[in-house]
Amino acid sequence: MPNPTDAPSRRAEYAQRTRQAILDAARELYIEKGYFGTKVEDIARRARVAPATVYAVGGGKHGLLRTLIESGTTAEEIAAVLTRIEESTDPLDLVRFIVRATRERFEEWNGLMRQVVVAAPQEPTVREVQRIAHASMRNGLALTARRLARLGALRDGVDEARATDLLWLHLCNAAYFIRTDDLGWSLDESEAWLVEVLPPALLKAR
Known part of the structure; x- marks a missing residue:
C-alpha cells in the first residue's frame, strides 16, 4: 500500500x-x-x-x-566566516583571513555583481539589491574591525570606525574591479598586495 x-x-x-x-x-x-x-x-x-x-x-x-543576492548573504559559508572572525586571536592572521575570504567571494559573485553595478543607476529595485549586498559585506568588515579593536591590535590613530572604512576601501567589490579590470592584476597579485599593505595600515607594529 x-x-x-x-x-x-x-x-x-x-x-x-x-x-x-x-x-x-x-x-x-x-x-x-x-x-x-x-x-x-x-x-x-x-x-x-x-x-x-x-x-x-x-x-x-x-x-x-534579490533572492540570488540574499542567498549569498545567508549562505552557510558566510556564517562560518563570521564565526572565524569572532574567534580569531591573532590579528595578522585575521587580516590575512579576511583578505582571502573576500577574494573567494569576489571570485564566486563578481559576474553577477558586475551586472548589478551596471543596472543599479537606472533601476531603483536593483539599487536596493546592491545595498543588501553592500550591507552584508560591510557587516563582515565591521565585525573584523571590532575584533581587531578588542584584541588591542589597531595602530594609533585608527579606531574601529576608521578600520572598517580602510577594510571597505581595500576589499569592497569596487576595489576588486579596479585592480582586476583597470589595472589588470590577477587575483593572486591582488591578494599578495593586500596582505602586504593592509596590516601596516591597520595594525600596531609587532
Missing part, C-alpha cells in the same frame, strides 16, 4: 528542483545578457518552465535577483 506521505514529499522535491532551476537560469542569463537584456521568457525557456511559473516562484526578474 503506498505511503500517504510519498506524494507530498515528491511534490516538495519537485517544487524545490523547479525553484533551483529557475534561480540557476536567472543567474546565468543575468551574467550573459545583463539584467535589462534578460526577459522572464528567457529564464522560463532555460529553466524549462512556463513564464507564469517564473513569476509564481520568483516574483519576476527583480524578485529572482
Whole structure:
C-alpha cells in the first residue's frame, strides 16, 4: 500500500528542483545578457518552465535577483566566516583571513555583481539589491574591525570606525574591479598586495 506521505514529499522535491532551476537560469542569463537584456521568457525557456511559473516562484526578474543576492548573504559559508572572525586571536592572521575570504567571494559573485553595478543607476529595485549586498559585506568588515579593536591590535590613530572604512576601501567589490579590470592584476597579485599593505595600515607594529 503506498505511503500517504510519498506524494507530498515528491511534490516538495519537485517544487524545490523547479525553484533551483529557475534561480540557476536567472543567474546565468543575468551574467550573459545583463539584467535589462534578460526577459522572464528567457529564464522560463532555460529553466524549462512556463513564464507564469517564473513569476509564481520568483516574483519576476527583480524578485529572482534579490533572492540570488540574499542567498549569498545567508549562505552557510558566510556564517562560518563570521564565526572565524569572532574567534580569531591573532590579528595578522585575521587580516590575512579576511583578505582571502573576500577574494573567494569576489571570485564566486563578481559576474553577477558586475551586472548589478551596471543596472543599479537606472533601476531603483536593483539599487536596493546592491545595498543588501553592500550591507552584508560591510557587516563582515565591521565585525573584523571590532575584533581587531578588542584584541588591542589597531595602530594609533585608527579606531574601529576608521578600520572598517580602510577594510571597505581595500576589499569592497569596487576595489576588486579596479585592480582586476583597470589595472589588470590577477587575483593572486591582488591578494599578495593586500596582505602586504593592509596590516601596516591597520595594525600596531609587532
